[in-house]
Amino acid sequence: MKRQASILLAVLLALPLVGLSTGFAQDGLTVVWGEDRSDHSTLDPRVTQSRHEEQMILQIFDPLIYRDGQDFYPGLATSWEVSDDDLSWTFQLREGVTFHDGTPFNAEAVKFTFDSIQDPELGSQGAIDVLGPYASTEILGDLEVRVNFERPYAAALSAFSETELSIVSPTAVQELGNDGFARNPVGTGPFKFVSWEAGLRVTLERNEDYNWAPAFYDHQGPSEVERVVLRFIPDTSTRVAALEAGEINIADLVTPLDLLSYQSDPDFGTMVGNVAGLPFSIMFNTTRGPLMDPLVRQAFMHAVDRPRLAENLFFGFAAPAYGPLSASTPLYWDGVESYYNYDPERAMALLEQAGWTDSDGDGVREKDGEELSLFFPSLLEPDTAVAVQAEVAKVGFDVQVENVLKARQDELIFANDYDVLVIRWVSNDPGVLIIPFHSRNIPEPGIFKFNWSRIDDPVLDQLLEDAEAATSPDERAALYQQIQQMIMDGATFFALHDQLQMVAFSSDFSGFRFAPGNWQVRFYDVTRAN
Amino acid sequence: MTSYFLRRLAGIVPVLFISWTLIFAVLQIIPGDPVNLMLAGRPASQEVRENVRRNLGLDKPILSRYVNFLWRVVRGDLGDSYRTRQPVIREVGAQLRPTLELAAGGLLVGLVFGVSLGVLSGTRPNSWADTGSMMFALAGISMPSFWTAMLLIFFFGLKLDLFPIVGEGLPALVLPSISVGFFLVGNLARLIRSTILEVMTEDYIRTGKAKGLNHLRVVFKHALRNAMIPPVTLLGVQFALLIGGAVITETVFARPGLGQLLVTSVLNKDVPMVQALVIYTTSAYIVFNLIVDLLYGVIDPRIRDARSG
Numbered sequence: 045m046k047r048q049a050s051i052l053l054a055v056l057l058a059l060p061l062v063g064l065s066t067g068f069a070q071d072g073l074t075v076v077w078g079e080d081r082s083d084h085s086t087l088d089p090r091v092t093q094s095r096h097e098e099q100m101i102l103q104i105f106d107p108l109i110y111r112d113g114q115d116f117y118p119g120l121a122t123s124w125e126v127s128d129d130d131l132s133w134t135f136q137l138r139e140g141v142t143f144h145d146g147t148p149f150n151a152e153a154v155k156f157t158f159d160s161i162q163d164p165e166l167g168s169q170g171a172i173d174v175l176g177p178y179a180s181t182e183i184l185g186d187l188e189v190r191v192n193f194e195r196p197y198a199a200a201l202s203a204f205s206e207t208e209l210s211i212v213s214p215t216a217v218q219e220l221g222n223d224g225f226a227r228n229p230v231g232t233g234p235f236k237f238v239s240w241e242a243g244l245r246v247t248l249e250r251n252e253d254y255n256w257a258p259a260f261y262d263h264q265g266p267s268e269v270e271r272v273v274l275r276f277i278p279d280t281s282t283r284v285a286a287l288e289a290g291e292i293n294i295a296d297l298v299t300p301l302d303l304l305s306y307q308s309d310p311d312f313g314t315m316v317g318n319v320a321g322l323p324f325s326i327m328f329n330t331t332r333g334p335l336m337d338p339l340v341r342q343a344f345m346h347a348v349d350r351p352r353l354a355e356n357l358f359f360g361f362a363a364p365a366y367g368p369l370s371a372s373t374p375l376y377w378d379g380v381e382s383y384y385n386y387d388p389e390r391a392m393a394l395l396e397q398a399g400w401t402d403s404d405g406d407g408v409r410e411k412d413g414e415e416l417s418l419f420f421p422s423l424l425e426p427d428t429a430v431a432v433q434a435e436v437a438k439v440g441f442d443v444q445v446e447n448v449l450k451a452r453q454d455e456l457i458f459a460n461d462y463d464v465l466v467i468r469w470v471s472n473d474p475g476v477l478i479i480p481f482h483s484r485n486i487p488e489p490g491i492f493k494f495n496w497s498r499i500d501d502p503v504l505d506q507l508l509e510d511a512e513a514a515t516s517p518d519e520r521a522a523l524y525q526q527i528q529q530m531i532m533d534g535a536t537f538f539a540l541h542d543q544l545q546m547v548a549f550s551s552d553f554s555g556f557r558f559a560p561g562n563w564q565v566r567f568y569d570v571t572r573a574n
Numbered sequence: 575m576t577s578y579f580l581r582r583l584a585g586i587v588p589v590l591f592i593s594w595t596l597i598f599a600v601l602q603i604i605p606g607d608p609v610n611l612m613l614a615g616r617p618a619s620q621e622v623r624e625n626v627r628r629n630l631g632l633d634k635p636i637l638s639r640y641v642n643f644l645w646r647v648v649r650g651d652l653g654d655s656y657r658t659r660q661p662v663i664r665e666v667g668a669q670l671r672p673t674l675e676l677a678a679g680g681l682l683v684g685l686v687f688g689v690s691l692g693v694l695s696g697t698r699p700n701s702w703a704d705t706g707s708m709m710f711a712l713a714g715i716s717m718p719s720f721w722t723a724m725l726l727i728f729f730f731g732l733k734l735d736l737f738p739i740v741g742e743g744l745p746a747l748v749l750p751s752i753s754v755g756f757f758l759v760g761n762l763a764r765l766i767r768s769t770i771l772e773v774m775t776e777d778y779i780r781t782g783k784a785k786g787l788n789h790l791r792v793v794f795k796h797a798l799r800n801a802m803i804p805p806v807t808l809l810g811v812q813f814a815l816l817i818g819g820a821v822i823t824e825t826v827f828a829r830p831g832l833g834q835l836l837v838t839s840v841l842n843k844d845v846p847m848v849q850a851l852v853i854y855t856t857s858a859y860i861v862f863n864l865i866v867d868l869l870y871g872v873i874d875p876r877i878r879d880a881r882s883g
Contacts, residue, residue, distance in 0.1 A: 078740075082828075083838045085658045223659050242668050243830030277740055277828035285727050286740045286828075451843045 072250075072270025075553065075567050078283040078295035082243050082276035086226035089210040090161045093170035095470055098207045099296075099564045100246050100274050104144075105210030105231030108135055108154070109201065110258035111472070111560055114374065116201060117258040120149060120211055120232065124204075130196035130515040131179075133204070137187040141256055143213035144236040151189040155181040156214035158191065166222050171208035173479075176200065176512075196513045198520050199475040202374075206472070207559075232256070234267045234568040248272040257568060262555065267568045287312075287548060294549035294556060294565065300359040306548045313551050316361050317563030319543035320373040321471035322480065323365030324425065326432070326538040327496040329463050334416055339398040341535040345384035346391035347439045353431055354541040361546060365539035368477060368531050372542070375474040375524040380539075383532045391439040402440055409440035416441055418463040421448040421456050425466070428540060457496065458489040465496045468543050470562045474524045478508045481531060497536040504530055582867060586860050591644075593856040598643050601849060602636070647853060653846040657839070662850040665835065669819075673831040676823065677816035679751025681809070684758025688805075689798075691759065692766025696801075697793055699771060707763060714760025723753040723826040740828045750827040754820045758812050762805055769801035776800070802873050810866030811859075818855040 081096040089101045108121040121135040141149035158181050161171045177194040184190055193200065203209060216230035229237050234257065235248035254266050275292055277283040284302050287295045298306070298314075306312040328335045328344070335341055350364040363371060367380025395401075400409040400416050409416040420443050422429035433443040443464070448456070456462045469476055479485060483505050485495040507530065511523035531537055545563035549556055555569035609626050627633055631642060646652060652662045691711060695704035726749045731739040738746045773779065774797055782792045819833025832851060839847035870877045 082830075082834060083657075083842065227660075241830065242665065243834055244672075275740060275828065276830075278834075279826045279828065281724060282727060282739060282826055282828055285732050289732050289735065289739055291738060291740055449841055451841075 073268055073570070073572060074271040074273060075269050075294065075570055076273045076275055076292040077565070077567075078277045078286055078292040079274050080278060080280065080283065080297040082278045084240075084246070084276075087229040087237065087240065087246070088212070088222070088226040089208050089229075089231075090157065090166060090168050090171045090212060091222075091226060092208065095562045095564060098562070100248070100272075101210070101229065102207045102233070102559060102564055103235040103248055103272055103567055104229050104233045104237050105207070105212070106141075106233050106256070107205055107207065107210045108137075109205040110260070111202070111205035112258070112260040112557075113560055115260070116205060117260055119205070119258055120154075120256070121204075126200075130198075131193050133191045133193075133200060134184070135189050135191070137189065138256055139187060141232050142253060143216070143230055143232050144251060145213055145216050145230045147213045147215040147230075149211065149232055150186050151183040153211050153214050154189045154191075155183055156217070157211045158209075160212075160217065161209075174203045174206050174208045176203060196515045198512065198514050199473045202473045207564075235269075235272050243276055245276060246274040261557075262569050268571045269567055272567050284548075287550065290550065293553055294547060296545065296547055296565075298546045298548040300361050300546065303361065303546050303548060304359060311551055313549050313554075313556075315545075315547045315549075315556065315558060315563075315565075317545040317547075317558050318363050318370060318372050319470050319545060319563055320370055320560070321476050321543070321562075322368060322467060322469035323370040323539040323542050324428070324466065324468045325365065325368070325540055327465050327467050327480065328536050328538065329460070329465070329496065329498060330536055331460065331498045333418070333463050334400070334411075334414075335418065335463055337398050338535045339394045340400070340416075341538075342384060343391040343394035343398070343439065344436055344441065345535065345538050346387045346394065347441070348432055348435045348538075348540075349386040350540060351386075353428070353435070357425075357427055357431065358541065358544065362541040362544045365542050367528050367539055368481070368537050369474055369528065370539075370542045373474060373476075374472070375521050377525045377528040379525070380528055380532055384535070384538075388439050395440060400440065407437070407440065408442040418443045419461070420445045420464040421453055421462050422446065422466065423448055423450060423453050424468070429466070432540070454492065457487045457492075460487075460498070462496075467494065467496065469494075470543065472560060472562075474527075475512055477524070477527060477531075478512060480537075481527075482508050499534065499536055501534070504534075578871070579868065582864055586864055589860050590857060593860070594644060594647055594853065595640075597849060597852050597856070598640055601845060604845070652850040652853070655839075655844050655847045657842050657844045657847070662846050665847065666832070666850055666854060669830055669832045669835050672829055673817060673819050673833070675747060676750055676754060676820060676829065676831060677813060679747045680754035680758060680816050680820070681813055683751050683755025684762055684812070685809070687755070687759040688762025689766060691763035692805075693770060693793060693798060695763065696767040696770025697774065697797075699767075704767075708767070711760040711763040714756045714758075715764075716760075717756065718822075719753055719757065719820070720822045720826055722756050723749070723823055726753055727826070746827075750823050750829060753823045753827070754816060758809075761808060761812075765805050765808060766798075766801060769804055770797055773797045773801045799873060803870060806869050806873065807866055810862045810869075814859045814862035817858050818851075 077099070079096060079099065084097050086092050086097060087101055087104070089105050092098055092101060106120050108119050109124065110117040110119040120138050120141060122138050123136045125134045137149070137151060137154065143149060158175065158178060160166055161168050161175055162178065176197045176199060179192040179194045182190045182192065210231060212225070213230040217225045220228055227240060234251055234254045236251050238247040238249050240246045248271065250267050250270050252266050255264065257264050277286060280297065280299055283295045284298060286292045303314050303316070306314050328341045330336060354362045354364040366383060367377065369376045395409055400411045402409045404410065418441060420429060420433070422445050426447050429445045433445050436443055467480060469479065480494045480496065481499055481504060482495065483500040485493040486498050486500065487493045487496065504527070507523060507527050511520060511527060514520040514523055547565060552573055553570055554573040555571050557566045557569055559566055609623050631639055650663060654660060655662050655665055658665065691707040695707040698704055727739050730736045730749055737748045779792060779797055782796055819831045819836060821833035821837055824831040824833045836848065836851045839851065
């Protein structure tokens with residue numbers, strides 16, 4: 045009896061060693077992407093506001109217009125034309141395109157997609173903003189549509205190229221309902237959705253019919269990649285280990301140190317993108333405490349050495365940022381770079397001028413019996429918060445950093461109970477500035493808005509609205525320059541460094557391409573490297 | 575036996591009831607308006623907000639909400655997740671299998687190595703085998719599971735390439751199982767060592783040896799069985815803990831599971847999901863305590879006889 049039991053035990057223990065096959069058994073090319081987040085909730089382009097979800101969404105769908113770098117290419121639309129009053133866009137649609145469920149792509153599908161984004165039932169988080177002042181879509185023919193806006197929408201061209209405005213299969217949405225579609229997305233893209241196992245992976249397979257790739261790709265027709273797998277691996281060191289063990293082929297959010305070692309390793313390739321939009325920045329609350337005084341805000345900024353901060357925290361991969369737009373965003377104004385550079389002497393002089401002195405010699409300045417103390421709830425990048433805290437302490441600020449979760453930060457914002465908050469925002473268009481700077485976006489209890497500096501300036505509001513409506517490129521550029529200058533003069537926004545996308549991949553593969561702006565990786569062009 | 579079982583079963587009803595009441599009470603005092611959580615940042619008019627409030631039943635008095643809550647728990651209808659808008663029962667159900675796999679793997683590792691090391695050192699006190707086993711056990715108890723997990727990944731996944739790190743199927747279960755089971759190995763080995771040492775001095779062991787019984791038979795049939803009551807208690811509690819999910823091991827090995835789901839849901843303030851998971855975990859504890867209790871009777875009939883007598 046005892047002997048039998050031990051044999052059984054030995055067999056049980058040895059079973060795993062037999063090496064039952066792992067991974068996928070087919071011969072075709074499979075690309076496995078190691079993803080750092082595991083809390084995906086939708087794969088519907090009309091709903092998402094997460095670049096992590098879009099990483100898969102953009103493989104499954106096509107937008108009307110494609111963008112690569114700063115250039116636009118025909119996508120599902122072969123040509124487009126803007127009306128003289130800048131209110132309507134007329135698209136000629138591509139012939140012979142079908143959705144993965146067999147539904148033909150046509151004007152009906154475009155109208156359905158844009159109309160449904162407006163439907164409150166859908167709960168669109170990203171697309172609804174991208175669509176801007178949308179009014180209606182008219183069907184002019186089977187393959188011709190006109191999209192109308194309520195007022196001129198200068199960012200329209202860029203908007204139509206965003207993943208959020210990709211065209212969905214109307215039949216699939218009608219059959220599955222919105223919530224069902226979010227888990228079984230059907231588009232026209234180079235890869236078809238196969239399955240989504242929560243917390244484990246999302247699997248896509250090649251769309252054999254794909255014959256409408258945008259012209260910037262190296263090839264046409266179906267992708268060489270037979271299968272794309274997104275594997276959720278939240279732990280960074282595990283993701284890197286899995287990449288080195290060959291269990292995944294490409295990993296996102298690799299640490300700067302790993303990236304450094306891969307750069308000199310022939311087995312791996314790396315890609316680094318400095319993301320467009322709002323850089324990783326501090327917003328000063330201008331409605332309470334010492335920061336109501338612009339001199340104090342200027343002093344805070346002069347006290348921080350941003351190039352050194354970026355170098356220390358990111359080993360030189362992240363560019364220091366100076367203004368409300370990162371340098372890779374269209375219409376970035378480089379005048380911001382001359383503002384508030386590192387000058388601790390000047391910081392101290394400004395604080396003296398504002399009446400803040402260290403009378404008791406404890407290193408923290410006081411004024412009228414109040415200490416120069418600031419509350420900094422920190423949601424992202426705790427290391428950056430602590431580095432800033434240490435820098436400004438040298439000129440007499442006492443910054444209280446509290447690491448908070450999203451829910452706690454929301455409560456503090458509703459209650460206007462913070463002095464300093466960090467923000468970042470991925471966007472391909474300077475129009476993003478309306479989100480944190482227009483007075484209509486000052487937070488109210490229970491309503492999530494992003495003007496955390498609580499700037500209420502009618503002049504700035506008007507400029508932002510004019511810039512959104514401006515249609516002549518020159519006028520638009522002039523307005524956005526004026527806006528950036530005004531924000532810098534106001535000293536309400538303290539950019540620290542560009543956001544980064546750091547990707548490492550096995551050099552057995554080539555052809556990974558960054559999508560512009562948010563630096564998701566497109567898999568369509570991937571091949572086996574020789 | 576049957577009546578004993580039924581009485582014990584009836585005994586868990588009030589316990590479940592009290593735990594559910596506590597869960598309801600705690601969720602009442604969590605700060606933050608549930609309507610804000612439900613809307614998850616979407617701008618909404620006052621009218622929409624009132625609608626949400628009514629749909630959540632928040633306009634009703636607390637007593638009727640409490641009764642409604644209990645009724646829904648009994649029916650297993652715990653609402654939809656705020657985040658994914660899927661029924662929470664379905665989401666929890668989807669994570670049940672990987673969680674149970676890991677729990678079973680951890681239990682197997684703990685049982686096999688814990689019992690072997692415990693018996694080895696208990697029957698040969700103060701030998702080299704004893705010292706070695708106990709050092710190993712100490713490591714199991716003291717090493718944080720994330721560290722164990724990282725070492726396992728580095729040596730067995732990367733350097734020796736014996737097991738997949740984030741793969742699929744049985745081989746991929748090996749390293750995570752060792753990671754969660756290691757703690758159990760340590761605890762179990764130490765516990766069994768001390769109970770075996772105690773039992774080995776009993777009269778019936780001496781009698782068995784005197785009658786010329788095989789050494790292994792004495793150890794496994796007579797000594798181990800009588801030494802198993804405290805270890806079974808430990809196993810019950812540990813298994814209940816594991817089927818609630820092992821957050822750290824799940825995260826490091828990128829496994830789906832209830833631990834991950836709970837953390838994600840807490841961070842996203844997904845109240846229905848958190849509620850469902852807490853109800854599930856407390857209920858699992860209660861049920862496993864019952865099973866352990868019943869096992870006492872099976873292991874040592876004297877206990878059963880004393881209770882039902």
